[in-house]
Amino acid sequence: GAGVSQSPSNKVTEKGKDVELRCDPISGHTALYWYRQRLGQGLEFLIYFQGNSAPDKSGLPSDRFSAERTGESVSTLTIQRTQQEDSAVYLCASSSVTTDYSYEQYFGPGTRLTVT
Amino acid sequence: EDQVTQSPEALRLQEGESSSLNCSYTVSGLRGLFWYRQDPGKGPEFLFTLYSAGEEKEKERLKATLTKKESFLHITAPKPEDSATYLCAVQAKGAGANSKLTFGKGITLSVRP
Numbered sequence: 296g297a298g299v300s301q302s303p304s305n306k307v308t309e310k311g312k313d314v315e316l317r318c319d320p321i322s323g324h325t326a327l328y329w330y331r332q333r334l335g336q337g338l339e340f341l342i343y344f345q346g347n348s349a350p351d352k353s354g355l356p357s358d359r360f361s362a363e364r365t366g367e368s369v370s371t372l373t374i375q376r377t378q379q380e381d382s383a384v385y386l387c388a389s390s391s392v393t394t395d396y397s398y399e400q401y402f403g404p405g406t407r408l409t410v411t
Numbered sequence: 412e413d414q415v416t417q418s419p420e421a422l423r424l425q426e427g428e429s430s431s432l433n434c435s436y437t438v439s440g441l442r443g444l445f446w447y448r449q450d451p452g453k454g455p456e457f458l459f460t461l462y463s464a465g466e467e468k469e470k471e472r473l474k475a476t477l478t479k480k481e482s483f484l485h486i487t488a489p490k491p492e493d494s495a496t497y498l499c500a501v502q503a504k505g506a507g508a509n510s511k512l513t514f515g516k517g518i519t520l521s522v523r524p
Binding site: 335399 | 515
């Protein structure tokens with residue numbers, strides 16, 4: 296079936312502008328995650344949605360970052376007043392408990408954000 | 412705080428030269444340890460999940476093993492198409508079945524023909 300999709304694949308924006316990144320998870324997956332991957336760094340957790348529970352926002356680096364999810368489908372990550380240090384690849388992942396209780400997360404191709 | 416350290420940062424092998432990638436971790440109760448492969452410009456691709464010390468999993472030329480402090484990804488007779496960055500991540504217990512992953516920085520593997 297279809298995997299996780301993200302759009303746009305690339306985004307170049309000027310410092311101070313707002314950007315919105317989109318993620319379509321695998322159908323039926325109840326959990327959705329956003330991570331950030333900066334050059335030379337490991338993936339950094341940002342936020343996690345699980346069904347109708349309150350999201351885990353503990354990884355958001357500042358109040359310029361926010362995310363929403365509509366039910367168990369599409370999510371958008373919004374970065375307001377972008378700064379150059381926001382330049383990174385933003386990765387979305389989704390997961391669902393399987394019959395063997397494995398919890399692997401499946402990733403999309405990412406959105407490469409460049410702030411000039 | 413959960414931590415994952417991968418070594419070496421980069422590894423260059425000749426085709427057919429077997430080796431191992433290391434992932435050391437500290438976590439407040441391990442729910443699972445995950446290995447991913449990431450090709451340039453793409454998202455991570457899931458390889459393995461390990462849940463308890465002593466567990467091993469294999470897929471083609473790759474075998475992942477787990478102890479209480481580290482995991483190894485053994486690559487037997489690698490081919491150039493195995494060239495990629497290999498990521499290790501841990502998931503802690505107690506935060507829900509689908510909680511966040513903590514990743515290492517990855518190991519970049521290059522296999523020369």
